[in-house]
Amino acid sequence: MSPLTQLLRKTTEWEWGSEQEEAFVWAKAWLSRKPVLIYPDYRLPFKLSTDASKTGLGSILSQDQGKGDQPVAYASKVNNPTVAKYNISELECLAVVWAVRLFRPHLYDRKFTIVTDHVALKWLMTTKEPAGRLHRWALTLQEFDFEVVYRPGRENHVADALSRGPVQEGKADSSERGLPRTTPR
Template identity: 40%
Template sequence: MRFLGYIVDKEGLRTDPEKVSAILNFERPKTFKELKRFIGIASWYKRFVKNFSVIAAPLHSLTKGKQKKFIWTDEAEKAFVALKTFLTSTPVISCPDFKEPFIIQCDASNKGIGAVLSQKIDGLEKPIAYLSRKLNDREQLYSTSERELLSIVYAVEKFRPYVDGSHFTVVTDHSALKMIHKMKDPHGKLARSAMKLQAFSFDIVRM
């Protein structure tokens, strides 16, 4: 069944081949207006693409500021091609089963953070939702462990409607686990945010 640009079936949510075809056939933008249109169309399916915001960052950068001349960069070309490539092989987004435990796998780089919410269904781990965002200038100065911790805080807060009130698992790097345990006297925005994790019931396992 087609619904709001998606295909809904017994397995979950899929991208609509007709909508994806329009993205794949979208010609390389030559103006800011065309670029914004492509970003808008591609963003409709960002829930299907892991680290969408990080991948699309070079495209968003071209639309910022007061640039008068449209200059297509190598980074923008790579992002444009990458988004098209990922959209040709998107996974099925499964419907959540609130009787089963959730898994949040977090990821952090020097450019952005992301996470995937999943569950084991019939013995297989299947995605429920993806999310990601760019790091701001200050966050890019964080250490690797701080970025990993930031990704956990961000993911748990965003996935709160799914995991609140239940016990779940967070999959991340071991160093982030050590940072959480060491935060006995929190200072700074990140540390204070991390303390919010105490309101949740979860285990952390090493990636």
């Protein structure tokens, strides 16, 4: 999605090439599969899968309503140059904190599972004296009731794809749900 996202920038000259066409065809095929999204059932637990890369953050909120895990929402975010300099442990923790904040209306006051391909989150929650942003992130996560499950990156396909080809510039808010903005503000 990155080639399409770059076309939305004010400073980018419009050029539709093979990269943009390939990203468009991929997005169209991916979004037309059934089901794209399911309605959440608040009686059932949620699963939050996250991933991070130097390029961006990605997350999927899903539930098993009897047909295996199905997506409730997708989100991705492009990292700014400062965040892109974080080490991978910090990026993975940031992906979780960002996704938990984004999907807070669904997750607050409910037990849920966080699926990540990095053990950094377990480290963050057990470190005795985190400093700076790590301390703020740990405090943010303390209000939630979750379990962390490690899943290797090769098994976390969709969150991995969302983090490496983020679809949105800037910070996603709860009304956008990570979808690309197609009209100027």
